[in-house]
Amino acid sequence: MRRRSIIGTSLAVVTAMSLTACGGGDGGEGSKTVRVTLVNHVWTENIKKALPEFEKQSGLTVEVTQLGEDQLSDQYNVKLNAGSTDLDVMMYRPLQEGKQFGKNKYLADLSEKVKSDSAFEFGDFQAGPVQATTYEDKVVGLPIITEQEVLYYRKDLLTKSGFTAPPRTLDELKTQAAKVEADNPGVAGFVARTGKAAAVTQFSSFLFSFGGDFVDSSGKATVNTEQAKQAYAFYGGLLRDHGPENISTDMSWSEAMAIFTQGKAAFYTEANSLYKNATDPTKSKVVDSVGFAAFPAGPAGSKPYNIPSWALGVNDSSENKDNAWKFIQWAAGKEQSLAQQTAGVPGARTSVWANPASTATLPKDLAEANTVSTANGVGHDRPLVVKVAEAREIVGQPIVDAITGKDAASSADAANAAFQKFLDDEAK
Numbered sequence: 001m002r003r004r005s006i007i008g009t010s011l012a013v014v015t016a017m018s019l020t021a022c023g024g025g026d027g028g029e030g031s032k033t034v035r036v037t038l039v040n041h042v043w044t045e046n047i048k049k050a051l052p053e054f055e056k057q058s059g060l061t062v063e064v065t066q067l068g069e070d071q072l073s074d075q076y077n078v079k080l081n082a083g084s085t086d087l088d089v090m091m092y093r094p095l096q097e098g099k100q101f102g103k104n105k106y107l108a109d110l111s112e113k114v115k116s117d118s119a120f121e122f123g124d125f126q127a128g129p130v131q132a133t134t135y136e137d138k139v140v141g142l143p144i145i146t147e148q149e150v151l152y153y154r155k156d157l158l159t160k161s162g163f164t165a166p167p168r169t170l171d172e173l174k175t176q177a178a179k180v181e182a183d184n185p186g187v188a189g190f191v192a193r194t195g196k197a198a199a200v201t202q203f204s205s206f207l208f209s210f211g212g213d214f215v216d217s218s219g220k221a222t223v224n225t226e227q228a229k230q231a232y233a234f235y236g237g238l239l240r241d242h243g244p245e246n247i248s249t250d251m252s253w254s255e256a257m258a259i260f261t262q263g264k265a266a267f268y269t270e271a272n273s274l275y276k277n278a279t280d281p282t283k284s285k286v287v288d289s290v291g292f293a294a295f296p297a298g299p300a301g302s303k304p305y306n307i308p309s310w311a312l313g314v315n316d317s318s319e320n321k322d323n324a325w326k327f328i329q330w331a332a333g334k335e336q337s338l339a340q341q342t343a344g345v346p347g348a349r350t351s352v353w354a355n356p357a358s359t360a361t362l363p364k365d366l367a368e369a370n371t372v373s374t375a376n377g378v379g380h381d382r383p384l385v386v387k388v389a390e391a392r393e394i395v396g397q398p399i400v401d402a403i404t405g406k407d408a409a410s411s412a413d414a415a416n417a418a419f420q421k422f423l424d425d426e427a428k
Contacts, residue, residue, distance in 0.1 A: 031320045036089040037065045043345045080106045087315040088324040094132040094311045100386045102135030108314040109138045128306035129348040131379030142332040143308030143348035147273040148373030149205040156289040157266045166293040173296045177242040180266040189242030191265035196396035198252040201381040207231040209298030214383040224416035229409045236402020249400045292365045294372035306377020394419045
C-alpha cells in the first residue's frame with residue numbers, strides 16, 4: 001500500500017511513504033485512493049500517525065495534501081470554483097467558509113449517510129457544532145475540532161479581596177472586578193479583546209448570554225435589539241471602567257493574553273484553546289494562581305459559544321464519495337475523537353467529553369468549565385455569512401464605541417442598518 005503526502009509550507013513538497021502492497025488507482029468512481037486535504041494542525045499530525053491502521057482495516061490508500069491555512073484557502077478557491085474532481089475529503093472552517101461553500105454547493109449532502117449509519121452515532125455530536133456544519137437543514141460536514149469561551153481569573157487576587165468563588169453571573173463579574181481592582185492598584189479588574197473585528201468572537205458570548213444574536217430566525221439583522229444594546233454597553237463598559245489604563249481599541253487575543261499572563265488583570269474572557277499561554281511558566285507569571293471557570297451567566301443564562309473551528313466535508317464534485325465517507329466515519333468516529341481529545345485536541349462528541357480520560361491532561365477547573373460550555377454553547381461566534389471579515393467590521397463597531405464612551409445604543413442602531421444592507425446585498 002502506498003500513501004502519498006503533499007505537505008505545504010511556503011512551497012509544496014512531495015514525499016512518499018511505502019507501507020504494504022495494495023491495489024487501486026488514482027481518482028474515479030470507487031477508487032481505492034482517497035484524496036484528503038488537511039490543514040497544518042496538531043489534529044492532522046495525530047491522524048496521519050493513525051492512517052496505517054485505517055488503511056489496513058479499509059483496504060484504501062489515503063493520499064494526504066497538507067497545507068497552511070492561506071494555501072488551503074487558495075487551493076479551495078481555485079479547485080472548487082473549477083468543479084475539480086481531484087478533492088475527496090476537505091478539512092474546512094465552518095464559520096469562515098461554511099456559508100460560502102454551502103451556497104455554492106461545494107459540499108456534498110451527508111444527511112442520509114449520517115442518519116443511516118447507526119454505528120457512527122451522529123446524535124453523539126453536540127448541537128452547537130452541528131448547527132455550524134449544517135446548511136439549509138442539510139448535514140454538509142462533521143465537526144472535528146472545537147473551542148469554547150471560558151473565564152480566566154486570578155485565584156490569589158480573589159482570595160485577597162474576600163471572594164470564595166469566581167463569579168457565576170456577569171453582574172458578579174463586574175462587582176468582583178471593581179473590588180479586586182480597588183484592592184490592587186495597577187491591576188485591571190478585567191481585560192479582553194478590544195479590536196473592532198477581533199473582539200466580535202469573544203463578545204458573542206456576552207451577546208448570547210444577554211439573549212441576543214447577530215440575526216434572527218428569518219435572517220434579519222438583530223444587533224440593535226434591546227438585548228444586543230445591553231450586551232454592547234456591558235462589554236464596553238466593563239473594559240472602559242475596569243480595563244487596563246489607557247486601553248487601546250485594537251487588542252487581539254495576544255495583547256489581551258499578555259496583560260493577563262503578566263499579572264496585570266484579574267479576569268479575562270477568552271477561548272479555552274489558548275489556556276496553555278496562562279499555564280506555561282515560560283510565558284506566564286500567573287501559573288501558580290490562574291483559575292478557570294464557566295462563562296458567567298447573563299439575563300439569558302450562561303451561553304458561551306461552542307464552535308467547530310474545523311470540520312471534515314466531502315467535495316460534491318468528487319467521484320469517490322462513498323470511500324470519502326468511509327474516511328470521515330473513521331476520522332470523526334468515537335475512537336479517533338477520544339484519541340484526539342486525550343492528546344489535547346477538543347472535539348464535538350458528548351460521549352468523549354463525558355469520558356474522564358479525554359480531559360485528564362487539562363486543569364481540573366478548566367475541564368469542569370468546559371462541561372458547562374459544551375452543554376449550553378451556541379454554535380457560532382460571528383455572523384454566518386459569506387464575507388465574514390466585512391461583517392465583523394460592521395458588528396464590531398459598537399464594541400469600540402462602547403469602550404471609548406460613545407453611545408452604544410446609537411452605535412448599535414447604525415451598525416444594524418449597515419449590517420442589514422450587507423445581508424441584503426449578499427442575498428442578491
